[in-house]
Amino acid sequence: MKIDLEAERLEILKRYRKLLRTAKPYLKDDDAKEIKKAFLLSAEAHKEMRRKSGEPYIYHPLAVAQICVEEIGLGPTSIIAALLHDVVEDTDTTLQEIEKMFNPKIAQIIDGLTKIAGTFEYGTSQQAENFRKMLLTLSDDIRVILIKLADRLHNMRTLESMAKEKQLKIASETIYLYAPLAHRLGLNAIKTELEDLGLKFTETEAYKEIAHKLMENKQNRESFVDQFIRPIKKSLDERGMKYTIKGRPKSIYSIYNKIKKSNTPFEKIYDLFAIRVVLDVPVEREKGECWEVYSIVTDHYRPNPSRLKDWVSTPKSNGYESLHTTVMSMPFGNDKEGRWVEVQIRTKRMDEIAEKGVAAHFKYKGTDTRTSQAFESWLSQVREALEMNDKSQSAVELVDDIKNSLYHEEVFVFTPKGKLVVLQAGATALDFAFEIHSEVGSHCIGAKVGGKLVPLSHKLSNGDQLEILTSSKQKPSEDWLRIVTTTKAKARIKDCIKEDNKGYLIQGRDVVEARLKHLGYPNLTLELTNQLRAYFNAKDANDLFYRFGKAYISVDQLKHWKSDKEMHERKQAEKSIKAPIVDSKSFKKEMQQVEKNRKESDILLIGEDMDKVDYTLAKCCNPISGDEVFGFVTINEGIKIHRTTCPNSPELLSRHGDRVIKAQWTSQIQMSFVVELTIRGIDRVGLVNDVTRVISDELKVNITALSIGVKDGLFEGKISLMIQDTSHLENLVSELEMVAGVIEVARED
Template identity: 90%
Template sequence: MPINLEKERLEILKRYRKLLRTAKPFLKDDDAKQIKKAFLISAEAHKEMRRKSGEPYIYHPLAVAQICVEEIGLGTTSIISALLHDVVEDTDTTLADIEKDFGPKIASIIDGLTKISGTFEYGTSQQAENFRKMLLTLSDDIRVILIKLADRLHNMRTLSSMAKEKQLKIASETIYLYAPLAHRLGLNAIKTELEDLGLKYTEPEAFKEIANKLTENKRNRESFVDHFIRPIKKSLDELHLNYTIKGRPKSIYSIYNKIKSSNTPFDKIYDLFAVRVVIDVPLEREKADCWEVYSIVTDHYRPNPSRLKDWVSTPKSNGYESLHTTVMSLPYGNDKEGRWVEVQIRTKRMDEIAEKGVAAHFKYKGTDTRTSQAFESWLSQVREALETNDKSQSAVELVDDIKNSLYHEEVFVFTPKGKLVVLQVGSTALDFAFEIHSEVGAKCIGAKVGGKLVPLSHKLSNGDQIEILTSSKQKPSEDWLRIVTTTKAKARIKDFIKEENKSHVIKGRDMIEHRLKILGYPSLTLEITNQLRAYYNAKDANDLFYRFGKGYVAIEQLKHWKSDKEMHERKQAEKAIQVPIVDNKSFTKEMKRVQHDRKDADILLIGEDMDKVDYTLAKCCNPISGDDVFGFVTINEGIKIHRTNCPNSPELLSRHGDRVIKAQWASQIAMSFVVDLVIRGIDRVGLVNDVTRVISDELKVNITALNIGVKDGLFEGRISLMIQDTDHLVALVGELERVAGVIEVAREE
């Protein structure tokens, strides 16, 4: 179909004018002129470029700028940066050109948004390095991350035009890193959409099933909500409060997680939606009026005392404020019993902060010290963790540490003088000590909680009052890293033990070099270091040297590595591909060389290509024929085949997308696979006999392991079976579900 350039030009102008209209309320001086200049530079720079969908590339920066204004609430600097965010990466325009036209602030933001180019040490992660670079700008300008989230949101909204393996990589990275980041910055609406879109591409069948069921029961749900809120509205009207009240379904992603974590089918999940009451009241009346609304709700419906969350008195560290309660409704319609309903009570200001997060927080900065203090406290913790990080910690480690601090609930504790300290759930007395001061943490020998002596590993609970006990003879050890949870404590402990470890690292390296010469290797090359790292499962080179220097690994062990290496090389020599496969590019190149007559030579055919390339099925997810899979290039164990819904796949796809290769099952594959099934149900005499009879006698399936336990009349069994493919598995599960007493049969993840 021919491209209508005039129609596209008019569409570009229409989108640009919409952007200006949305931004108009806060534009001042020559803001509009600067935005126009940025738009024209971006349009010119991208004029020959098109997206995978075939649309003009300029649609993307315009959409990112629109999200920044409309959905996050950012201003002129962010609009200009969003319009120009891909210019340096994709065209000849330089950062110096940007600085000359728009000043150092915008140049700095665009630098933070520009991916690192060049080659990376084998075994490192380009994605992690780029994420590290972006996070490090947090200490200078948080807008870098907000624009990046807008960029990611638009990419996820338009992901359908990308190839399947790209969809999988981008969606996994989004769930693993960007959704938690949006959560931590208080961008609830964006976090929810990123999670749902991520699930749409990583688990399409589950996403479709939940979405369809939500659509099917939409009318019943709306009718129930109308009935539920009617008495609450009547009482609120009598108080003459200015309010809005509505029911909203929980996100598909959160429903999916609940189904998965609690093994509860969709039909048995009752808290599929929440009712939100938003009141418009002056700042000084917020707290009192929220509690008054709570009183009205609980006058009509009985609350669950254990499900009251008061983030009005103590906001979350990302600035989130709201009062949550879960109440029991009255029976309605076909329901013979009441059901639990979550009710959220907040003010208009709180609602804007909950939806737009950090940008709304800055809008209200100065008007509410509680929100301001909570948010600044979290921001300073992240900055501190980033600033203490150096190149001795790999980008992957840094990303892991930051990620772990993104998605967590919080625990509120107190110092002996009554000062409130907010930590993540799971924090220990040692985390608390490091939160007070690095030196207090380093010298900590124990703590008192409520006057009672507790160890360093004691997990803190809401309301605990903690006194830290110290000793000048105490010093941090590596074991402490297993005790602490917070990023700050981990960073500080690593700093303290780094100096002590240096001597062991140097000693270990010297020992390895000396022994390698005896074994016939003239020097310790980068390739040999990476092979040793993989062989001994060390997280980096320093960790490898440290283990030898400390004596955790005997130097004599190197002879085993040498013999295993030589065996692997002999095995590899028998393959058609003899060049080492280190990433998807080298795999594609070599496969095309040996498979030049095959159109899909960049795809690994499982079952056919065993004679050409070294691959094995990953033990963490036990893929079988028919599963959606991908290949992952390991450092020293060839290619591993993983299921796309493997528990490890988000991490692998997020960190090491360049080492992910396309893989599919050969059409005529004749293999048997081990599958682990979990069977649950109500115990009865002869049940186990019936289950094994169906498997062995009726379906002729070989059982390799069987373990069944019974407790309080319920049984749970784990059975390992030899299966041919997913169709065979579906048939088997169907037969087992028909056995009397069996309630649930599931493939173990």
Template identity: 60%
Template sequence: MIDPEVERKEILRHYRRILKYAKPFLKGNDAKIIKKAFNTSVEAHKDMRRKSGEPYILHPLAVAQIVVEEIGLGTTGIVAALLHDVVEDTDWEFSDIEREFGPKVAKIVEGLTKISGVFEYGTSQQAENFRKMLLTLSDDVRVILIKIADRLHNMRTLDSMPRDKQLKIASETMYLYAPLAHRLGLYAIKSELEDLYLKYTDTETYKDISNKIRQTKSSRNKFIRDFITPIEEELGKHGFEFEIKGRPKSIYSILKKIKKQNITFDEIYDLFAIRIILNVPLESEKAACWQVYSIVTDHYQPNPDRLRDWVSTPKANGYESLHTTVMSKTGQWVEVQIRSKRMDEIAEKGYAAHWKYKAGGPSTSETALEQWINKVREMLETNDSNALEFMDEFRKNLFVEEVFVFTPKGDLIILPDKSTTLDFAFDIHTQIGMQCLGAKVNQKLVPLSYQLKNGDQVEILTSQKQRPTEEWLKFVTTSKARAKIKEYLRDEKRLKAEEGKALVEKRLAELKIENSHHNLNRLLVHFNVHSLPEFYYRIASEKIEPNDIIADIFDPNSEASKTLSKFEPKEFDKEVQKARGIHSDMLVIGENTEKFDYKIATCCNPIPGDDVFGFQTEEAGIVIHRTSCPVAIELLANHGNRIVKTKWTEQQELAFLAGIRIKGSDRVGLVNDVTRIISNSLRVNMRSITIDSDDGFFEGSIMVFVNDTAHLEKLIQRLSKVNGVLLVERFD
């Protein structure tokens, strides 16, 4: 039985904890406003419970707690977090919130309240929601910060949700919220979101890596102690006030390294980082960091390729720190991060900490982070593409490193990594971008596609006659440049299509064929074009000649009419599926156990036993993907409503194609041993095997037919026991 008194005490405990963290910055009647927001929220959600069964009010309280403790927002942020679901879930209106709590809070709550309504096909409700939320970035960045806190709490409590919801929420988080947290400088939150994503989409790998981290914990702690002892003594001698922390890398970043560098867990050299945090005044921060760097490298040999100086030029999200990787006495590489207390708070709390230091600091110039937010603003205001295209553009600008370049006068311009001279031109001014012919980089002539490098000095050359072309889209990486080029091309295409339309109408009149919807459709099918504007455009740009339109196309009995569409993609897919041995009673799809027609995604080739989900498409019906498939993140994030729960039925004796990668030291007879295990001991059929040997080391990939993941796992275990084999893993 639920005891109301116990719940009431629990709620009050959470509320008091928020006040404890807020106490240092409360002014005037701030405490009264927070109390009022708390009471309003308690009243509004009094009869509601979460999926886990606990009172709903614990959710807004938890979000407010994250906002104040982990992000560092003030009273307005706490109040908005407490009220963030009130309008959506009760009959409160924005006007009521404005009357009771003022326009700032009302505006933030409005930004946080999801939009509802009818969406046309080809857009996505989630993408529209993201877009609306991002539009509020122009008004108040706190909307995004509270939204990230809301998402973090949802991810922490995802256990009580059904499987399809877990996948949708986790993928959406990975698609947008983790990159956003990263861009706003919230590193701790970004890492936790990534780890939680992994926990729900690839549970096995998550457990495996976290167990390994746990097992190595005590030896790691001893290693850190031994490593930092001489540094601590030396820093003490120099009179530094400091704190040293050792922290393991996040599970997700370890996995990313394993995949990217194709190595095993034991081969990752910098599993953890040592962070030295100095308590020094603002004006001597830079000198102090370099002095500590000098002390560290007196004791340990640094890796010259791994020095990163974000103290002299901070990252675009404001991150400042000095990173070096040094060799320990036991022969392991260790990453050492050196920073001041202020820099550390900015690294942990990102955007909110900026404001704190900016308000009190002498600098009133724009920080790089504010410049980025202004760029986003500009992008939001000029972008008229659909929500999905917009999301894609926005994401491209989230997870990027920067390149630092200079104008001819020596002004510093920060652009996303891999930016070209054309991006630079658009960054300076749209008009300069539109008329860009080429550029001089460090006094040498370069083309539009030249990728900028740190320290390049760039001068743009323009011409009145120059116009953007379709090809330009291949040369740009920034959203601003892409949006402007697309906008120009769309207008061009529209004008061309108008010309084409007139030509088609003229040709139909010559043939005495009625300009009807039915007849135009026949033209689209005959020329295999997907839309009328595209058809008109092709006519105007002479890809299709008006004289190619002949009367026979409209005569149902003619040859031209019969050879309509030549492509039957579904038939082809069915053939592939037949070849792979998958048929329709192997999967249970949806809530009811009826049999649906489906196809297996070629991007991740799931086999029985894999964690899978179904995705409804317009063209191919239901497509089955692995939950860890790279494409899945985007599908689940943008079209959660089209996810269908899917699980394998108990089937045996069927063969599925899977790939195995194998590495090791080469020796005579090795290939023989490997093939013997595959074909004899486990009776697995091989489709292909390729092995490359170089300097006594071999690497190979084998395509085999297996029954399910258990069968594959058994095969991998047997192969890894072969003398000389160092690594065996499945690949997609």
């Protein structure tokens, strides 16, 4: 196909001019000239490059810059950095040249956005290292992460043109890390879109089904909203309030999660949308008028007292402010009964902060001290936690700690002097102690809540007032890591433990090296260390040597490791695998050598390739023929086949994308797989007999295990069966659902 270069040139200029028009309110002095200079440099640097879709590469940096200014509200520095964010990584242009052409700040931001080049030790994660590098820039400039989120959002919007396994890796990483990060930075619109797009590529059928059903009932939903808001609008108009009011559908991802968590079909989920009232009032009148609207809403509809959320008086730590209530509506239209409806009440300022997050927070900085204090408090916590983590903690460990602190509700507690402290829900008295001061946390022996003595593990509730008790003899222990939930507390405890454990690490390494020499291994190489880590299930090398040093693992166990290793190597030799497969590249190389005629030689055919590569089906998700799957190269157990919907897949794909390979089922070999089903329903005489008759007699399916429990007239059974493929399973589930009394049949992960 011939490319129309002139049409492309005009389209590039059109997109560039749109960017300048959108940015105009943010520009002053020579900003437009600097943006033009960045655009010309980027266009020249990327002129020979094209995206997977075939489009000119410059479309991407222009789109990222457009998202930065239009959807996040960032200024000229971020626009320039967004235009240049791939230049250093993909071309010969250096950071020093960019610093000379622009300024050190822009060079610093681009450095934070540039992926770490080079090779990584086996067992580490390139994604985690890059994420660590980006997170560490929080202490310098938060715009790095905002631009990275814009970059990820555009990549997700254009993911259709990528290969399937790439889609899976990028989408899983987005749901696992980037959507929670957007949530924590208050970027609600971006978080929602990232989650929905992530679901579109990881669970395509579920996404399409929910999207289709939302479209089907759109008219009924709109009719319901119109009738619901009519009396509220009338009352607001009578009081002369300036407002907008609308119904917003819940995101596909949040509906999917609700279906999955509560085992409720789409048709039975009633809170598919929320009503939002946005007031146009000055800052000083915001709180009073939000509560006035709450009063109006509850005059017309009865509220659920347990579902009132007041984030106007106490904003969330990402700056989010809103008043939420859930009320019971009257039956409207096709509804035969009332339904619960969530109503969100906020002002224009609060709405902008809720949608654009941190960028809007800085825009309003100084106009509302509550929001500023809450956000700055959270930012300082993250910075402190990051600064406490040095290279002695693995990037994977750091990402896990940060990731766990991204998505959470919050708990509001007080010091003895009445100072408010915001912590993540599930935080304990020990978390609170570390939040007050690291020294207070390190010497904490207990706490008092309302004058009553509580242990370190006491989970905090909203409104608790805490007094921390300390002792100079107290010091952190490993058990404390199981008590705390906040990143800051975990990082400080790990630092203290590391100091104490250095001796055990050295001792452990010495005994391992000595025993290995005795067993015929003169040097403790990186490969040997990784094999030992996998065998003894250690998180990293330090964890391995520490456990030997503390004698948690007996040094005699190394004899068992050696014999198991030799047996494994004999099996590998029998399969004639010349070199160990350690990542997707070495797998492709191996497959190209063993089968040169296959068109797609980098795909593992499950059922055919067992004699060529060492693979097994993962027990965590029990994949069966017909499931969408991928292969994952483990450290010491060959390739494991996982379902794309496996509970562990987001973590594997996000941390170690370089060890993921394409896999598909072959139709040439008949196989049987173990599947676990959970059956729920209303108990009756003969029900178990009917269920087993359908399975064994009518469908001739072999049952390998069966357990049934009955409580208060309801039964729940777990059945393990031998299934051929997904169509066989679907047929079985359909038949079981037709048995009288059976309400639900679900496949277990």
